[in-house]
Amino acid sequence: MMFEGTVFVSRLWAVVLYSGLAAACAALGVLPFMARRRLPSAWLGWADALAAGLMLGASYILVVEGIERLPLAETFGTLAGIATLYATHALTGIWKPGLRPARPDGSGPTDKLWLRNAIHSSAEGVSIGAAMAVDLDFGIFVALALTAHNVPEATALCAYLVPRGVRLLPAALLCVAANLGQIVLAVLTFLMVAEQPALLPAALGFAAGALIYLVVVELLPDSFAKTGHTTIAVLTSVALGAVVIFRGMI
Amino acid sequence: MEAWLVVLLYGLITALATGLGALPFIFVRHVFGRTVACANAVAAGLMLGASFGLVAEGTLYGHWQTLVGAVLGMLFILGTQRTIHEHKIDFSSLGLVGGQRALLIVVVMTIHSFAEGVAVGVAFGGGEKLALLITMAIAVHNVPEGLAISAVLRPHGASLLACIGWSIVSSLPQPLMAVPAFLFVDAFRPVLPYGLGFAAGAMVFMVLDELLPEAYEEASRPVIGLLVSTSLAGMILLQQYL
Numbered sequence: 055m056m057f058e059g060t061v062f063v064s065r066l067w068a069v070v071l072y073s074g075l076a077a078a079c080a081a082l083g084v085l086p087f088m089a090r091r092r093l094p095s096a097w098l099g100w101a102d103a104l105a106a107g108l109m110l111g112a113s114y115i116l117v118v119e120g121i122e123r124l125p126l127a128e129t130f131g132t133l134a135g136i137a138t139l140y141a142t143h144a145l146t147g148i149w150k151p152g153l154r155p156a157r158p159d160g161s162g163p164t165d166k167l168w169l170r171n172a173i174h175s176s177a178e179g180v181s182i183g184a185a186m187a188v189d190l191d192f193g194i195f196v197a198l199a200l201t202a203h204n205v206p207e208a209t210a211l212c213a214y215l216v217p218r219g220v221r222l223l224p225a226a227l228l229c230v231a232a233n234l235g236q237i238v239l240a241v242l243t244f245l246m247v248a249e250q251p252a253l254l255p256a257a258l259g260f261a262a263g264a265l266i267y268l269v270v271v272e273l274l275p276d277s278f279a280k281t282g283h284t285t286i287a288v289l290t291s292v293a294l295g296a297v298v299i300f301r302g303m304i
Numbered sequence: 305m306e307a308w309l310v311v312l313l314y315g316l317i318t319a320l321a322t323g324l325g326a327l328p329f330i331f332v333r334h335v336f337g338r339t340v341a342c343a344n345a346v347a348a349g350l351m352l353g354a355s356f357g358l359v360a361e362g363t364l365y366g367h368w369q370t371l372v373g374a375v376l377g378m379l380f381i382l383g384t385q386r387t388i389h390e391h392k393i394d395f396s397s398l399g400l401v402g403g404q405r406a407l408l409i410v411v412v413m414t415i416h417s418f419a420e421g422v423a424v425g426v427a428f429g430g431g432e433k434l435a436l437l438i439t440m441a442i443a444v445h446n447v448p449e450g451l452a453i454s455a456v457l458r459p460h461g462a463s464l465l466a467c468i469g470w471s472i473v474s475s476l477p478q479p480l481m482a483v484p485a486f487l488f489v490d491a492f493r494p495v496l497p498y499g500l501g502f503a504a505g506a507m508v509f510m511v512l513d514e515l516l517p518e519a520y521e522e523a524s525r526p527v528i529g530l531l532v533s534t535s536l537a538g539m540i541l542l543q544q545y546l
Contacts, residue, residue, distance in 0.1 A: 117540060118360050125544040132537040140530060263533060271529035274512075275520045284382070287512035291378055294508065295371060298359060302367035 056187060056251040066244065068190060072197035073182045073240035077175070077233035079201045081226040083208020087216050098213050099280030101206035103289035106273035108203035110290070111297025112181060112196055113265040119188055120258030131259025135177075138260070139267045142173055171211065171232035174268055178203075179236035181261035183243025187254055191304055199297050204233055210276070311425065311486045315479025318424075319417075321443035322475040325450020326467035329458040341522035343455035345531035347409070348515040350452040352532070353539025354416070355504035361423065362500030365493070373501025377415075378509045380502070384411060385513070405514050409456045412510050413449060413474040419499035421478040422492055425485025446475055448539060456515070 057065055086093055120128035148170050178200045186193030208229035215225045247257050277286045362370035388407060450471035457467050485492040519528050 114356055114359070117356060121540060121544050125541055129537050129541040132540075133534065136530065136533045136537070140526060143526060259537075263537060266533045266536060267529050270516075270532045271525045274516055275525055275528075278517050278520055283517040284513055287509055288378070290512050291374075291505070291509055295374055295505075298363070299367055299371050302363050 056248045062248065065186060065190065065193075065248075066241070068193065069183060069186045069240050069244045070237060072186070072194055072201075073179060073237045076178070076182065076197055076201040076204055077230055077236050080204040080208040080229040080233045082205045083210075083229050084212050084216075084222050084226040086209055087212055087222060087225070092217055093209070093213055096281040096285075098210055099277045099286060100289055101209045102273050102277035102280065103286040104293045105203050105206040105210070106269050106277060107290040107293025107295075108199055108297060109265050109269050109273065111294045111301075112199045112203070113262040113269070114294070114298060115192075115196065115199075115301050116181060116185065116258045116262040116265070119185070119192065120255045120262065123258075124255040127255040128259035128262075131256030131261075132263035132266075133259075134256070135180075135260035135263025135265075136267045139173070139177065139264050139271075143271070146173070148173070167211075167214065168232065170272070172235045174207075174272065175204075175233040176235040176239045177261070177264035177268055178233075179239025179241075180243045180257070181265060182236065183240040183245075184247060184254065184257040184261045186240070186244050187247040187251075187257070195301060195304060199300075200236075207273075208232075308483050308487055312479050312483050315421065315424065315482045318443040318446055319472055319475035319478055322446040322450040322453075322471040323468040325447045325452070326454040326458070326464060326471050328451065329454050329467055330464060338523050340459040341519040342527065342531055343459050344515045344519040345523070345528045346535045347452040347455040348511045348519065349532040349535030350448050350539045351412075351507040351511050351515075353536040353543070354449070355507040356536075356540055357543040358416075358419065358500045358504040358507075362497040362504065365497035365500075369494075369497035370501035370504075373498035373503075374505030374508075376498075377502040377505025377507075380415075381408070381412065381506050381509045381513070384408065405518070406457050406460050406462065408510060408514060409453055410470050410474055412506050413453050414477060415506055416449075416503035417475050417477040418481050419496075419503040421481025422485040422496055422499050424478060425482035425487075426489055426493055426496055444542070446478075448542065449475070 056062075086097070117128070117132070120131065146166075146169050148166055181200065182193065182197045185196035208226075211229055211232060212225050215228060216222070220228070243257060243261075247254050274286070274290070277290075359370060359374070362373065385408065450468075453471050453474055454462075454467040457470060458464070462470075516528075516532075
């Protein structure tokens with residue numbers, strides 16, 4: 055065991071609390087829709103770009119944390135994370151996970167969209183769980199970075215739901231629901247690493263690999279499809295830089 | 305031999321090693337859009353991995369300095385893009401076909417070598433016994449950088465010799481900067497985080513603004529995802545052990 059008695063219990067509560075906070079804050083993604091029903095495509099591109107930068111920043115700090123423990127295990131974990139996400143996307147048929155319009159009869163990629171978000175948020179959960187096993191500050195920091203990331207990500211999801219007649223409150227709740235997998239995976243990952251501390255470098259690597267893969271496969275191409283690439287590059291870099299610098303300050 | 309001459313000599317060896325990165329492209333002759341996209345994705349992963357390493361090192365010397373450097377690096381790429389675009393600069397006579405992107409990657413990787421050269425010089429200043437070890441490490445570390453440059457140049461039609469040549473040129477600032485940095489360690493140490501941040505900012509921005517958007521046009525997302533993320537992981541591991 056990595057932690058003793060009360061430390062373990064309080065840390066476990068922190069895992070639940072902060073991953074829950076990250077999921078709950080997805081509801082904030084609905085806010086721009088209080089002003090207007092349809093957001094300009096460029097705004098959604100910007101939202102994706104911010105989400106991408108924050109996620110890339112989270113993967114950077116996970117890599118740094120993992121690599122200074124045991125580089126080979128970290129890299130093995132990273133490759134496993136990439137392979138797992140690739141295989142999950144292949145098995146579930148989410149090869150082109152763009153937000154496509156629904157078909158006229160109402161059947162559309164909505165189910166795939168759900169699946170996509172569930173997989174995505176599970177990877178975030180692994181990150182929070184592994185980071186919490188490092189120490190409390192680091193865990194909170196990773197959780198907060200992903201909390202900030204969840205907001206623009208939820209805006210992108212609402213851009214799909216709201217124009218199709220979903221009201222704002224249900225849309226907000228659906229965004230939170232799409233992120234619930236995060237809490238489950240955060241707890242499971244934390245319990246696993248707490249039980250087997252030797253797995254920590256690989257778990258950090260796994261989380262980083264999964265996040266990087268998601269950034270490259272989902273967020274960046276989505277954002278490039280919506281608006282000019284220079285704006286996207288600026289916003290992504292700024293969000294990435296913000297995570298790195300805040301990490302340096304704590 | 306004078307100590308600074310040793311640094312210069314070792315630095316030159318590391319620069320020549322960069323040329324080795326072009327060698328896998330002996331086998332890449334027929335160039336399709338998909339090949340360019342995949343090569344871009346590999347270059348993107350290698351450059352992202354390299355900038356992760358640069359930032360990690362830069363922040364050891366100073367967080368804000370690294371950040372300032374990174375912002376300057378980003379602005380530099382934006383400025384260079386504008387200049388190349390407005391003046392329609394043509395470098396094809398130098399074997400640099402492929403236009404703006406080919407030129408940019410050579411410029412970016414060359415600048416990144418300046419920062420690395422300073423890092424090497426400062427490290428040498430720590431003790432000469434480690435010199436050979438550090439040189440070997442940098443030499444091997446340069447090979448994937450040559451790979452990244454060639455991955456962009458070759459599919460755009462550059463000859464193998466041009467790939468090797470430009471790879472080596474991009475690393476020449478290493479020995480040139482390593483010597484003064486070694487001789488005046490105390491003067492150079494404060495500049496180091498700015499330089500490392502500058503290089504990282506320039507590389508990340510180049511990846512996001514040039515390499516990836518082009519890659520997505522020609523290859524599927526899962527393929528690009530696999531190539532970028534695995535080459536990033538590989539680069540980070542290489543840097544850790546070298």
